[in-house]
Amino acid sequence: MKKYHITTFGCQMNVHDSEVLAGILEKNGYSPAASVQEGDLILLNTCCVRENAENRLYGNIGNLKALKEQYPDCIIGVCGCMVQQPTVVEKIRKTYPQVDLVFGTHNLHELPKLLEKIEAERSQLYEVWDSEGEIHEGLPVKRNDPFKAWITIMYGCNNFCSYCIVPYVRGRERSRQPEAILAEVKDLIATGVKEITLLGQNVNSYGLDFKGVDFNFAKLLQEISALDIERIRFQTSHPKDLSDELIQVMADHPNICRHLHLPLQSGSSRILKLMNRHYTKESYLALAEKIKNKIPGIALTTDIIVGFPGETEADFQDTLDLVEKIRYDGAFTFIYSPRTGTPAAKIADPIPENDKKQRLTRLIQVQNEISLEKNRAFIGTLSEILVDGVSEKNPQIWSGRNTQNKLIHFKPASKIKPGDLAVVQINSAQTFTLEGELLV
Ligand code: SF4
Incomplete structure (x- = not known):
């Protein structure tokens, strides 16, 4: 039986795409490899x-050169968002001859055909569709949890958004039919x-592409919440x-x-x-206040970019001001990263890199203090948790x-197993975690 290994970069959409790739491969007779070295097929699912x-990806491909020399029959494939950019495909073609297969986000479902072709012809295959086409329902999924x-x-x-490459590599919005989603949930x-x-x-723009049909994300969420499912989350909300x-x-x-994760x-x-x-x-502040008033106890998290081209100290102070007013439970913070092909990459950027780093440090410091304070408010309360199992660390x-x-640590008990809902009394809090005692 052939073995596959997938390395995934980037967001949850990519992580889930890798679950679909794994599902497709297992349906076609592959089994998971314990390590990259054991893989007959090695896939790198990329993010841009x-x-x-991107740099990590090139490092990874470079590292696979020796493996390809040792096992010339293994197939090295690169897929995902990065290869939707022609310049990247060109770079791979010119610089990394060890790559056998390149395919994009729009033809992921074609993987078995691509593998058949590559094995029959034993030559490199680069096939990236530049338009999205239909949604493919019913693809097998190998779920990690x-x-x-x-x-x-x-x-x-x-x-x-002027800094973002996603619309160029993932295409225009296409919503799945509600019936297909509800069937998957069931x-x-x-x-x-x-x-x-x-x-x-x-x-939040789910369903806007349904012509003449009045159905949106709120309605989808309402229908899903009526099913017998314990917990529903969603991301991302513009x-x-x-x-x-x-x-x-x-x-x-x-x-x-x-x-609610609400990127600022x-x-x-x-x-x-x-x-x-x-x-x-x-308007963002008013929205955050409305959400907090309507849904008591809701945790808000966010994404923040510092050092966008031309960001002044006064602009940055506005960000700090909003962070202090909204008091997020957590924030993913990044220094602006220019992406070729986006409008923001063409804006003059006079801010020294060091200033950007200092702003990021200041922002993280403010947010960490707030996160700790918000976590401390849980001390002495009871939290129902969905048990994941042994802590990674x-x-x-x-x-x-x-x-x-909130990630909650506790000492295990024999009556509890992963997937259980249990109640924990919170005894202490850190910036990113809570600790407690299992009660039920
Ligand atoms: S909403 Fe903006 S940031 Fe999010 S994927 Fe679309 S363009 Fe990118």
Whole structure:
């Protein structure tokens, strides 16, 4: 039996794409390899959102040269967002002869045919579709977790935030039919899945591409929440499209988790305009307040970019100001990474790299203090968690997450197993984790 190994870079959409690739391969007779060295097929599923993910990919391909020399029959494939860019494909073609197969995000379902062809002809195969085509339903999925499942509800993005490459590599928005999504959720429930996460680049515009049909993300969420599923999460939500209807559906259904990831990107209205985000500092703040009022106890997390071209100290202060006012539970913070082909990459950027690094450090410091303070508020309370099992860092400790998506560590007990819902009394808090005692 042939073995495959997949290395995944980037976001949850990519992680889930890799689950689909694994499902396709296992249906076609492959089994997972324990290491890259054991793989007859080695796939690198790439991300192009930030430069360091690209650099890591080239490092990985370079490292595979020796393996290819040792095992010339193994097939090395590169797929995912990066190879949707012709310049990247050219670079791979010229610089990395060890790569046998290149395919993109739009023809992932063609993998068995591509492998057949490559094995018959024993030559390199580069096949990247530049248009999205139809959604392919019913592809097999090899899920990594028996109790938590990712479900892609839509593909692509229409927003063209000026710094972002995603619309160019993932294409325009295409929503899956609600019947297909609901059937997938029901199948997952039947297999014992307790928590699902609905995925899209901007789930809030789900259904806008249905011609003449009045169906949107709030309605989809309402229908899913009526099923016998313990927990529902979703990501990502563009603030400009987050409707009152959606907030109400969240408030009305306790099985929709009390956590919302709401990317801010910048607290400066001037920079937000340059980013093409279609909201202002004031409108974002009003939205966050509305969500907190309507859904008590909700945890808000965000993404923030510092050092966007031309960001002044005053712009950065606006970001700090908003972070202090909203008091996020957590934030993913990044230094702006120029992406060739995006409008932002053409804006003059006079800010020294060192200033950007200092701003990032200051932002992280402020956010970490807030995160710790918010976590400390849980001390003495009870949290229901979905048990994940042994903690990644300490085999003596188990972990799970509560509805606010807080990672909670606890000492295991024989009556508890992964996938159980259990109650933990929180005794202490760190910046990124809580610790507690298992009660039920
Ligand atoms: S919403 Fe903006 S940041 Fe998010 S994927 Fe679309 S273009 Fe990129």
